[in-house]
Amino acid sequence: MKLKDMYTFVKKDLQSIEAELERSVSSAHPLLQQSGTDLLKAGGKRIRPVFVLLSAQYGDYDADKVKKAAAALELIHMASLVHDDVVDDADIRRGRRTIKSQYDDKIAMYVGDFIFARALQLMSEIREPAAHQILAEGIREMCLGEIQQIKEQFDTEQNVRQYLRRIKRKTALLIAMSCQLGAIASGAPVSVQRNLYEFGYNAGMAFQLTDDILDFTSTEKELGKPAGGDLKQGNLTLPALYAMYKVPGLKEKIMDYYAGKGELKPLLAAVKESGAIEFSAKASAAYLEKAVVAANMLPNHAARTSLLKIAGYIGRRKF
Amino acid sequence: MKLKDMYTFVKKDLQSIEAELERSVSSAHPLLQQSGTDLLKAGGKRIRPVFVLLSAQYGDYDADKVKKAAAALELIHMASLVHDDVVDDADIRRGRRTIKSQYDDKIAMYVGDFIFARALQLMSEIREPAAHQILAEGIREMCLGEIQQIKEQFDTEQNVRQYLRRIKRKTALLIAMSCQLGAIASGAPVSVQRNLYEFGYNAGMAFQLTDDILDFTSTEKELGKPAGGDLKQGNLTLPALYAMYKVPGLKEKIMDYYAGKGELKPLLAAVKESGAIEFSAKASAAYLEKAVVAANMLPNHAARTSLLKIAGYIGRRKF
Numbered sequence: 001m002k003l004k005d006m007y008t009f010v011k012k013d014l015q016s017i018e019a020e021l022e023r024s025v026s027s028a029h030p031l032l033q034q035s036g037t038d039l040l041k042a043g044g045k046r047i048r049p050v051f052v053l054l055s056a057q058y059g060d061y062d063a064d065k066v067k068k069a070a071a072a073l074e075l076i077h078m079a080s081l082v083h084d085d086v087v088d089d090a091d092i093r094r095g096r097r098t099i100k101s102q103y104d105d106k107i108a109m110y111v112g113d114f115i116f117a118r119a120l121q122l123m124s125e126i127r128e129p130a131a132h133q134i135l136a137e138g139i140r141e142m143c144l145g146e147i148q149q150i151k152e153q154f155d156t157e158q159n160v161r162q163y164l165r166r167i168k169r170k171t172a173l174l175i176a177m178s179c180q181l182g183a184i185a186s187g188a189p190v191s192v193q194r195n196l197y198e199f200g201y202n203a204g205m206a207f208q209l210t211d212d213i214l215d216f217t218s219t220e221k222e223l224g225k226p227a228g229g230d231l232k233q234g235n236l237t238l239p240a241l242y243a244m245y246k247v248p249g250l251k252e253k254i255m256d257y258y259a260g261k262g263e264l265k266p267l268l269a270a271v272k273e274s275g276a277i278e279f280s281a282k283a284s285a286a287y288l289e290k291a292v293v294a295a296n297m298l299p300n301h302a303a304r305t306s307l308l309k310i311a312g313y314i315g316r317r318k319f
Numbered sequence: 320m321k322l323k324d325m326y327t328f329v330k331k332d333l334q335s336i337e338a339e340l341e342r343s344v345s346s347a348h349p350l351l352q353q354s355g356t357d358l359l360k361a362g363g364k365r366i367r368p369v370f371v372l373l374s375a376q377y378g379d380y381d382a383d384k385v386k387k388a389a390a391a392l393e394l395i396h397m398a399s400l401v402h403d404d405v406v407d408d409a410d411i412r413r414g415r416r417t418i419k420s421q422y423d424d425k426i427a428m429y430v431g432d433f434i435f436a437r438a439l440q441l442m443s444e445i446r447e448p449a450a451h452q453i454l455a456e457g458i459r460e461m462c463l464g465e466i467q468q469i470k471e472q473f474d475t476e477q478n479v480r481q482y483l484r485r486i487k488r489k490t491a492l493l494i495a496m497s498c499q500l501g502a503i504a505s506g507a508p509v510s511v512q513r514n515l516y517e518f519g520y521n522a523g524m525a526f527q528l529t530d531d532i533l534d535f536t537s538t539e540k541e542l543g544k545p546a547g548g549d550l551k552q553g554n555l556t557l558p559a560l561y562a563m564y565k566v567p568g569l570k571e572k573i574m575d576y577y578a579g580k581g582e583l584k585p586l587l588a589a590v591k592e593s594g595a596i597e598f599s600a601k602a603s604a605a606y607l608e609k610a611v612v613a614a615n616m617l618p619n620h621a622a623r624t625s626l627l628k629i630a631g632y633i634g635r636r637k638f
Contacts (some may be wrong), residue, residue: 296437
């Protein structure tokens with residue numbers, strides 16, 4: 001079953017969110033118009049807005065309000081990717097050239113800021129003080145995550161705890177907030193808000209772990225960007241950390257590679273042969289299991305089935 | 320009379336805003352703690368929070384709410400300076416090394432994002448939907464201004480209208496919003512909100528025009544950064560635009576300089592001798608006059624005297 005097919009439940013609302021996103025990135029400024037349209041066309045799984053829409057089913061569904069929150073969260077995600085690509089020096093994402101590669105780092109900084117400002121404009125129409133507080137706190141954490149990533153880049157001495165905190169800030173929090181804000185925007189009970197947050201957090205951790213596995217196991221065609229990019233760019237993810245711990249001498253070889261000596265290919269092979277992929281897959285499955293537990297504590301509702309299907313998909317997907 | 324002496328009216332509140340700013344930039348992360356503290360220590364005129372405090376006098380002054388808005392606006396200003404310095408490749412500001420020079424562009428991008436997120440956290444405690452909408456719209460305009468600045472950098476064909484739109488977005492809007500949000504946060508009547516916005520907008524234009532004049536007429540010691548930096552960095556301000564229009568051959572010489580031929584010094588001298596300084600000072604005075612008109616439409620209040628004194632100061636200051 002494909003991801004799109006799991007979206008049928010919210011298909012119509014998702015279409016109007018796509019229209020809202022188009023409106024939001026549209027600008028009289030040609031550069032912004034172009035880069036905004038490019039970002040939207042590049043697609044993406046739209047997991048955050050879908051989670052907002054599904055979570056909102058647990059309350060008194062106000063389509064307009066919920067759609068605005070959904071679009072805002074996708075815009076925040078988009079803005080963070082634009083800034084991410086600056087930090088990661090990434091030229092390709094989803095098979096397209098990144099903003100920083102098409103223009104430069106400075107333009108990318110402000111395109112990110114602009115998209116983020118658009119997200120704030122949408123959010124400002126939602127009159128739920130709690131939503132604003134949660135979002136502001138979450139954005140702060142995301143920034144800390146990025147700064148942490150810059151600091152820990154190429155640091156072969158880091159531990160798994162640092163990695164987990166990084167992916168929590170980088171990915172899991174925004175997905176958790178998507179679920180929580182969907183519930184808040186529709187006035188769902190606090191207990192439901194909390195369970196949805198728990199669900200989103202754990203699904204998000206599984207999602208990022210899977211992403212980090214696929215960076216080793218997938219092809220460039222499947223990923224839409226060169227495989228092995230994380231290791232190459234000094235982004236040491238769980239598979240690399242596990243392999244460095246298990247394979248004698250690998251850490252030194254990776255350090256040599258970062259010092260300009262040796263090739264990337266044998267390092268990628270060593271990580272794959274170390275059992276790191278299986279270990280990381282187990283970690284992802286453990287988070288997914290926690291997501292299922294949280295979802296099962298929610299009231300029975302058709303939305304729950306969709307949430308679980310999507311979480312299962314993103315935690316196990318092959319690309 | 321010094322600027323500080325004009326602040327006596329709000330001195331006590333301003334002190335507690337300083338404390339709020341310190342709390343806001345404090346972080347467990349050493350890099351953030353250091354750069355935040357550095358930014359605060361570098362000082363600044365704190366014009367935006369002072370305008371918030373003074374404007375709030377026109378309503379039912381809720382000290383806690385107003386102080387949060389004031390601190391948030393100063394943080395937004397600080398965040399924008401950090402991103403500005405990346406775009407301008409500026410190494411020195413207020414006599415200190417900029418974040419981008421101490422670390423790098425990427426760190427500066429996220430330090431800016433972090434400070435901005437802190438501002439959002441403060442704002443999220445203010446439950447005035449109108450305030451959030453105004454702020455989000457204003458931040459969007461500020462981003463557009465930065466993108467416009469990148470695009471128009473080194474563009475010797477630009478006109479004065481482009482310059483004015485740039486300084487509106489870069490400076491005047493945030494000052495206008497400071498006045499408006501102060502009034503909104505204290506529940507002042509809409510007509511007062513509008514007049515304060517008008518006042519702030521025009522005072523802000525005069526302020527930036529004066530800033531751009533001083534970049535030609537002041538010394539490095541007075542400015543806290545090298546003089547002539549605007550022209551050097553391709554930021555073509557009113558004095559340069561006027562001089563290029565008046566002095567035959569100057570535009571070509573500036574273009575040559577940007578192409579790597581010739582010296583900066585004779586260009587700066589040519590601008591100063593062209594009458595551009597006097598012309599720009601008149602433009603600044605005209606905006607200041609409009610600010611006075613707007614202020615005079617406000618109800619009689621001691622705050623008005625302070626607003627006018629400060630506007631007069633920032634529009635006429637020598638450094």
